[in-house]
Amino acid sequence: MTRWVLGTFTLLVYAMVYLPIALVVITSFNQDTITTLPIEHLDTRWYAELFQDTKTLQSLWTSLQVGIVSTTVATMLGLLSALAIVRHDFRGKSLFMLLTVMPMLAPGIIMGVSLLLFARYIGFQTGFVAVLLGHVLLSLPYCTFILISSLARFDRSLEEAARGLGAGELSVLWRVTLPGIMPGIIGAALFAFTISIGEFVVSFFLTSAGTTTLPIRIYSIVKVGITPEINAVSTLILVATLLLSATALSLTWSKRN
Amino acid sequence: METAIALRRAGTHGQLACLLLPPLLTLLILFVAPISLMAVYGFWAIDENYLIQPSLQLTQYEKIAGDPLYLGTLASSAGMALLTTIGSLALALPLAYYIVRFVSPRWRVLLVLALIVPGWVSVLIRTYSWNLVIGEAGLMNWLLMSAGVIDEPIKLLFTKTSVIIGLIYIYLPYMLVPIYASIERLDNSVLEAAENLGADPFRRFIYVTLPLIAPGIVAGCVITFIPAVGEYVVPNMLGGLKGMMYGNLITTAFSNFDWPFGAALSMVLLASILACLLIVGRFLDVNRSMLGHE
Numbered sequence: 051m052t053r054w055v056l057g058t059f060t061l062l063v064y065a066m067v068y069l070p071i072a073l074v075v076i077t078s079f080n081q082d083t084i085t086t087l088p089i090e091h092l093d094t095r096w097y098a099e100l101f102q103d104t105k106t107l108q109s110l111w112t113s114l115q116v117g118i119v120s121t122t123v124a125t126m127l128g129l130l131s132a133l134a135i136v137r138h139d140f141r142g143k144s145l146f147m148l149l150t151v152m153p154m155l156a157p158g159i160i161m162g163v164s165l166l167l168f169a170r171y172i173g174f175q176t177g178f179v180a181v182l183l184g185h186v187l188l189s190l191p192y193c194t195f196i197l198i199s200s201l202a203r204f205d206r207s208l209e210e211a212a213r214g215l216g217a218g219e220l221s222v223l224w225r226v227t228l229p230g231i232m233p234g235i236i237g238a239a240l241f242a243f244t245i246s247i248g249e250f251v252v253s254f255f256l257t258s259a260g261t262t263t264l265p266i267r268i269y270s271i272v273k274v275g276i277t278p279e280i281n282a283v284s285t286l287i288l289v290a291t292l293l294l295s296a297t298a299l300s301l302t303w304s305k306r307n
Numbered sequence: 308m309e310t311a312i313a314l315r316r317a318g319t320h321g322q323l324a325c326l327l328l329p330p331l332l333t334l335l336i337l338f339v340a341p342i343s344l345m346a347v348y349g350f351w352a353i354d355e356n357y358l359i360q361p362s363l364q365l366t367q368y369e370k371i372a373g374d375p376l377y378l379g380t381l382a383s384s385a386g387m388a389l390l391t392t393i394g395s396l397a398l399a400l401p402l403a404y405y406i407v408r409f410v411s412p413r414w415r416v417l418l419v420l421a422l423i424v425p426g427w428v429s430v431l432i433r434t435y436s437w438n439l440v441i442g443e444a445g446l447m448n449w450l451l452m453s454a455g456v457i458d459e460p461i462k463l464l465f466t467k468t469s470v471i472i473g474l475i476y477i478y479l480p481y482m483l484v485p486i487y488a489s490i491e492r493l494d495n496s497v498l499e500a501a502e503n504l505g506a507d508p509f510r511r512f513i514y515v516t517l518p519l520i521a522p523g524i525v526a527g528c529v530i531t532f533i534p535a536v537g538e539y540v541v542p543n544m545l546g547g548l549k550g551m552m553y554g555n556l557i558t559t560a561f562s563n564f565d566w567p568f569g570a571a572l573s574m575v576l577l578a579s580i581l582a583c584l585l586i587v588g589r590f591l592d593v594n595r596s597m598l599g600h601e
Contacts (some may be wrong), residue, residue, distance in 0.1 A: 056405035063402050066478070067425055070436035077439060086403065103380055127330045134326035138319065139405060146327070149334050155530070157537025157580070159554045160573050161341070163561055167570065168341035187337040190330065219322070248429030252540055255561070265431045272435055272544070284432040291428045299420060 078281035096282040106283060109249035109267035116178070116263060117246040121184035125239045127186070128193025135194075136201040154191040159188065162255035169256070184252040189242035196241060196302060200234025201227075207225060237302030240294050248291065325414040342577070348570035357564050366572030375590055377556060377572065381579065384553040386533035387467060391474040392528050395482040398475070399527065403487040404516075426480035432472050434544045441469055465547030473541040478534070489523025490516075529587055533580050 081091035169180055212226045250265040257266055271280055349367055352360045371377045406418050440446050441463045448460040463469050501515045539554035553576060560569030
């Protein structure tokens with residue numbers, strides 16, 4: 051009895067989670083200009099229009115550039131933090147960990163606004179680099195914690211063996227530790243990239259006219275009036291995010307199970 | 308021997324410094340410094356020419372305390388975040404319980420992931436997608452009108468309710484993960500012992516399960532409530548004037564170039580969040596329940 055009630059409930063929650071997303075995908079194939087139901091003709095018209103829309107394509111390119119650079123930086127910084135936290139004991143370690151988690155908890159709007167104030171105060175131009183640094187800050191906690199867990203699970207006796215055979219510290223790191231936690235590194239990077247591609251609030255405060263990321267472009271289109279082209283963009287982002295995160299997960303989880 | 312140890316120690320110190328410095332500097336420059344600067348800005352003022360007057364004063368805070376709009380919006384945002392927390396708890400708890408109790412371990416992870424992965428799709432897109440469900444020409448109204456239940460479309464969009472629906476949708480994964488983890492860690496022998504002693508399922512849940520998974524529930528509530536209070540995207544896209552939240556006030560102040568006032572509003576939000584964390588932290592070891600076993 052309990053089983054069936056709970057099971058039905060669970061099914062409804064899944065329906066709630068997937069219904070809006072499914073609607074985005076379905077309406078992206080709607081031929082009509084207005085997104086209304088029922089849908090009468092299906093075609094790929096809006097995808098064709100999307101590939102003609104240079105502003106949106108430009109913003110996609112900006113997002114990819116910001117994503118790739120901020121992911122690289124955040125993953126490297128996260129790796130350093132994780133190595134310090136897992137491999138060393140130092141005064142203020144828990145304070146450092148708290149500082150690392152905080153950007154994950156603070157509302158995005160606070161970070162966006164304070165970064166804007168700070169940039170203007172020190173005379174730093176908002177734009178590409180500012181957005182990029184904002185994304186580094188947002189993904190750093192996730193990268194750090196993913197890499198902490200990969201490092202904690204890594205068998206240290208392999209490093210001892212390498213040292214015993216005469217390898218220096220850097221050589222141990224480069225030839226033993228890093229290859230050993232590579233799935234975690236790739237997972238952290240994909241996670242950071244996913245965050246960067248979807249991020250809106252912080253970028254909103256840090257963009258300049260020349261650097262529009264894809265979410266900001268979507269926002270400006272939605273604010274003017276919803277066109278089915280948005281559904282086409284969203285469907286593409288959706289598919290990309292699902293593929294990226296599935297890959298990230300299979301890499302970070304494979305060792306655990 | 309002693310020099311060897313000293314050398315080794317200097318070596319690990321140097322190593323540690325190399326590891327710590329880059330991320331520490333990043334966090335100090337991109338997080339601590341901007342927020343500290345914002346704290347200072349909140350005590351400054353602007354003159355009629357929109358020039359910053361860097362002299363310490365309480366004008367901004369007096370303005371916030373003087374107009375019920377500001378603290379009132381903060382209170383209503385907190386109320387909406389609370390409803391969001393309760394709503395996502397009501398969804399996550401039975402769901403996580405069902406998955407752990409009735410689904411085989413092989414499928415469990417996949418089922419949980421199936422709820423988390425959509426959460427990584429841009430908040431903007433997921434929020435916007437609710438337009439298609441609850442908008443005037445959306446699925447809900449179309450279904451209800453086709454079925455003849457209603458004649459006029461229900462105007463749900465741009466109300467507090469639509470914002471709360473959107474918030475629950477966005478924050479459900481935040482609630483689900485710690486609750487699922489705590490239910491999965493539950494020791495079955497304790498429940499069996501309760502059953503052997505004659506406790507019915509209801510009593511087992513209230514007296515055994517609930518206290519044991521309490522840390523997970525608290526962690527889920529904290530990491531749902533805190534970002535929900537400061538949420539900006541959801542009220543902006545689904546809220547309209549009726550469903551405005553505190554984040555909208557902050558943005559308005561900044562788009563009016565009244566930075567000291569925007570900074571003071573932000574500091575009030577940050578202080579309220581810290582106060583909530585301290586209160587919760589007094590009752591439970593948040594670190595422990597959020598970061599796992601350690």
